[in-house]
Amino acid sequence: MIVYMKIRENVPIAELTTMRMGGFARYVVEITTVNDIVEAYKFADEKGLPTYILGGGSNTIGRDEGFDGVILLNKLRGIDVLGDDGETVTVQAMAGEKLDDLAAFTVERDLTGIEAMSAIPGTVGAAPVQNVGAYGQDIGAVLVSVEAFDTELRDFITLSVKELGFRYRRSILNSDMKKRFFVTAVTVRLRRGEIAGELYRSLQAYLDENGIADRRPATIRDAVIAVRAGKIPNPMKIASSGSFFKNVSVDEAEIDGLRAKFPNIPIYKIGESWEVAAGWLIEQTGLKGQLLHGMRVSDKAALILINESAGNYADLAAARAAIVAAVRDKFGLELEQEPEEI
Ligand SMILES: Cc1cc2nc3c(=O)[nH]c(=O)nc-3n(C[C@H](O)[C@H](O)[C@H](O)COP(=O)(O)OP(=O)(O)OC[C@H]3O[C@@H](n4cnc5c(N)ncnc54)[C@H](O)[C@@H]3O)c2cc1C
Missing domain, CATH: 3.90.78.10 (UDP-N-acetylenolpyruvoylglucosamine reductase, C-terminal domain)
Structure with missing residues (x-):
């Protein structure tokens, strides 16, 4: 089979990461299909080089010496509704989608569970790695499973939420089994309705100050985006x-x-x-x-x-x-x- 993968050589890591520093990566391979993953690991093996999985680069810092290896740059795309039982909706997103685009997709459908994670930079695939979260929600609370390429078995597998061992900013993907799995897709189950429980203090303060009483996903998403904009630097403008x-x-x-x-x-x-x-x-x-x-x-x-x-x-x-x-x-x-x- 002829495989067409986009491979670049000597790429500044600064261009791929939001901290914008670091030397050069020897190779960057763009992953646009799951088969590219298999080929990219083969390519790295043939060259005898280490690998690094990169999404949006918003939680990765480049060192001065650069990376004499192969970066697998995740560009897997697609978001689908897998099921709907009236009360909950199951959504699967490919790992190269932006987490914020997934939040927008679910908010448009009046689903609660990740609306408070709006505007977190980066990809869906990186979200389970450190169990991302903000304003009282985290991905581990709504995740059903992830699809992944297992670099040891050299096969595609499914990991359940239980197997991922989520804790604060932690999962097996950044601890015991770091670098073993390339997450290809993430499945979440979200509830129809409004965010439950007490809101994070700064979020509630924003709603009170603006006389907003409803807690629909779209309202919470807008509020989170506004609160973050006042406090958290936009990675497109500030490194x-x-x-x-x-x-x-x-x-x-x-x-x-x-x-x-x-x-x-x-x-x-x-x-x-x-x-x-x-x-x-x-x-x-x-x-x-x-x-x-x-x-x-x-x-x-x-x-x-x-x-x-x-x-x-x-x-x-x-x-x-x-x-x-x-x-x-x-x-x-x-x-x-x-x-x-x-
Ligand atoms: C301005 C700003 C605000 C932020 N706010 C928050 C916040 O509110 N809450 C929060 O939790 N985080 C926050 N972050 C951190 C960051 O957005 C998250 O950690 C995000 O999940 C990183 O996604 P990424 O695709 O950019 O990851 P990358 O930096 O590309 O990768 C991060 C790690 O995950 C691994 N990885 C990436 N993709 C995959 C994959 N498909 N399979 C397996 N491993 C993979 C990488 O190898 C690396 O170890 C913020 C960052 C910035 C710059």
């Missing part, structure tokens, strides 16, 4: 990877001690784990709004690092070290980076 640090997980036994020392420390229970808000920790060190080695600690959300004038990854590493040290010195807590590196 960042969104939240640069994860919230800090602490043991339940540590909580009383932390609260005794720092009475206002925000500690939340997310699923089974206890998380300290990393943005608050950084804010308390006085670094919010500061420019460190060309990296700006956002003055709107201290968790976000903006690549304002950093020449390279080394600058980012210096800025990161300064922030991590400041939080460690003040709180004895260790910040961990959220974005992956290539």
Whole structure:
């Protein structure tokens, strides 16, 4: 069989990632059909090179030395309704679709479950990797299964929500089985109706300020987009990877001690784990709004690092070290980076 895959050589990683830094990737293969995945891994094997799966590059940072390997750039497209039982609707999206386009698709059909994830950059396929979420919703809560190419079995398989082991910003796809699966499609089951439960504080505040009482998916989507626009840099205009640090997980036994020392420390229970808000920790060190080695600690959300004038990854590493040290010195807590590196 003749296979036509689009292969580019020596591509700047900066062009493929929203932090816009890093050296060159030796090869970039565009994946437009699932068969391209099989061929791309064969191509990498033949060349004896490592691989990296890339979607929108909004959670990936390029290092100065570049990547002497093959980037599989996911461009798999298509969104379909698989089933409708009157109350819930099952939707499958190919992994190269934008998560925000999937949110728009479901909101148009009055479905609740991912409307609060509107405007999160990146692809559907990356969403289960770190169990993306925002404003009280996360993908793990509505996901049924993912279709994937298993690079060990060299075959296409289905992984159920249970097998994916979702936790806060975590799944098997970024932990125990990191890099083993290329997610090709994601299936979610969404409810007809309105968002349930108490709304995230800033979202509720926006609705109150604007005298909006209804909680339909379209209303929540619009509100989330407006709230995010005031706070989170648009990756098309401003270089960042969104939240640069994860919230800090602490043991339940540590909580009383932390609260005794720092009475206002925000500690939340997310699923089974206890998380300290990393943005608050950084804010308390006085670094919010500061420019460190060309990296700006956002003055709107201290968790976000903006690549304002950093020449390279080394600058980012210096800025990161300064922030991590400041939080460690003040709180004895260790910040961990959220974005992956290539
Ligand atoms: C401005 C901004 C705001 C953000 N806000 C949020 C937010 O509110 N909530 C949140 O959770 N995240 C947020 N993020 C982070 C980011 O949008 C998400 O992590 C998103 O899922 C990344 O998608 P991507 O396609 O760009 O991933 P990429 O950066 O391309 O990839 C991320 C990781 O997933 C792996 N991967 C990608 N595609 C696949 C696949 N098909 N199969 C297997 N592995 C794959 C990659 O190898 C890599 O390890 C934000 C980022 C930015 C820049």
